[in-house]
Amino acid sequence: EVVLIQSPATLSFSPGERATLSCRASQSAGSFLAWYQQKVGQAPRLLIHDTFKRATGVPARFSGSGSGTDFTLTISSLEPEDFAVYYCQLRSVGPPFSWTFGQGTKVEVK
Amino acid sequence: QMRLVQSGAEMKKPGASVKVSCKASGFTFSGYYIHWVRQSPGQGLDWMGWVNPNSGGTNYAQKFQGRVTLTRDTSITTVYMEFTRLKSDDTAVYYCATGGPTRHDSSLTATEGASWGQGTLVTVSS
Numbered sequence: 001e002v003v004l005i006q007s008p009a010t011l012s013f014s015p016g017e018r019a020t021l022s023c024r025a026s027q028s029a030g031s032f033l034a035w036y037q038q039k040v041g042q043a044p045r046l047l048i049h050d051t052f053k054r055a056t057g058v059p060a061r062f063s064g065s066g067s068g069t070d071f072t073l074t075i076s077s078l079e080p081e082d083f084a085v086y087y088c089q090l091r092s093v094g095p096p097f098s099w100t101f102g103q104g105t106k107v108e109v110k
Numbered sequence: 111q112m113r114l115v116q117s118g119a120e121m122k123k124p125g126a127s128v129k130v131s132c133k134a135s136g137f138t139f140s141g142y143y144i145h146w147v148r149q150s151p152g153q154g155l156d157w158m159g160w161v162n163p164n165s166g167g168t169n170y171a172q173k174f175q176g177r178v179t180l181t182r183d184t185s186i187t188t189v190y191m192e193f194t195r196l197k198s199d200d201t202a203v204y205y206c207a208t209g210g211p212t213r214h215d216s217s218l219t220a221t222e223g224a225s226w227g228q229g230t231l232v233t234v235s236s
Contacts, residue, residue, distance in 0.1 A: 034223055036155075043205055043226035044147075044155065055221055087155055091210070091222065096169040099145060099157040 002027055004088055004102035012110040019075040021105050023088035028068050032091040035064055035073045038104075039084045047086075048073060075107075083107055112137045112225035114144075114206050119231040127194040130230045132206035137225075139187040140164040141218045143209030146180065146191045149229075150202040158204075161189055164212040196234045203229040 003026040013019050023033070033051045036044035046055040048064035051071065061076040075082055088102040117131040132144065146158040159170035161180035168180050179192045189206060208225040211218035 036223070038155075043229055044207075045226075046221065046223045049221050049223065055224060089155075089223065098160075098169060098171065099147070101147075101155040101157060104154045 002029060002090055002092060002100055004029075004090055004100055006086075006088060006102035006105045008105065009103070010106045010108060012108050013078050014110045015078050015080055017078050019078055019082075019107055021073040021075075021086055021107070023066075023071040023073070023102050025069045025071070025090065029071070029090050030093060031067070032093075033064075033066065033071050034089045034091075035062075036087045036089060037082075037084050038087065044087065078107070083109055112208055112220055114208065114225055114227035116204075116206060116227040116230045119233070121233045121235070122196050124197055124234055124236055126196050126234075127192060128196060128232050129190055129192045130204055130206075130232070132189045132191070132227050134163075134187045134189070134208075137208075137220060138218065139184060141211055141213070141215065142220060143212060144180075144182070144189045145207045145209050146178075147205045147207060148202045149205065150199070153202075158191070160209055162212050163187075163189065193232070196232075198234050198236075201232065201234045203231050205229045 005024045031051050035048040038044045052064045063074045085104045085106045087104045090100045092098050113136045115133045143160045145160045148156045158174050161168050163182045182189045206227040210222040
């Protein structure tokens with residue numbers, strides 16, 4: 001079973017800064033890697049799917065990259081509404097397939 | 111657009127069972143897997159399993175196997191998550207979410223993970 005490691009658990013930035021979040025898989029993860037944003041009291045929101053494809057309505061400042069075991073979510077210039085928790089997620093190839101989540105990275109205001 | 115609406119908060123005693131519903135609308139119900147994800151207070155997201163609304167087939171995460179049952183009622187486009195033998199550390203918010211397509215069909219274009227229910231808080235306490 002693949003394990004996703006997101007580190008560090010918390011990152012601190014000022015608005016306008018560039019944020020780079022890391023997600024490392026314990027074995028080669030293929031391309032079914034997604035990123036979600038979650039704010040307090042809300043359901044997760046899909047930002048990136050298939051490693052680099054932005055979901056509908058997601059601003060262009062969010063981008064995804066990576067391959068194999070190392071994946072990255074980049075926020076080019078942090079807006080006030082971007083301070084939240086971010087999770088990476090993998091869908092295994094299967095059968096049967098399953099979902100695995102990283103433990104999350106909190107992006108907080110410095 | 112795709113919409114998932116879950117049933118309301120539940121309070122249960124240890125050892126009891128809970129059944130949470132997830133009503134789908136705005137898309138072909140049989141066309142997409144429905145996943146369930148749990149989030150304990152202050153913790154991350156924990157995948158529980160999926161149901162295929164087309165066939166009724168299921169797959170469960172090992173840690174929940176034997177205690178969770180996912181079913182669907184196609185007549186009312188609703189998926190259910192039943193969780194038995196509840197313990198205090200099962201206190202969490204439970205989410206349903208849309209998955210990938212259940213069959214090869216060019217009309218099934220929605221992105222996996224794009225739609226989530228609002229979450230249902232299940233509190234287990236004596």
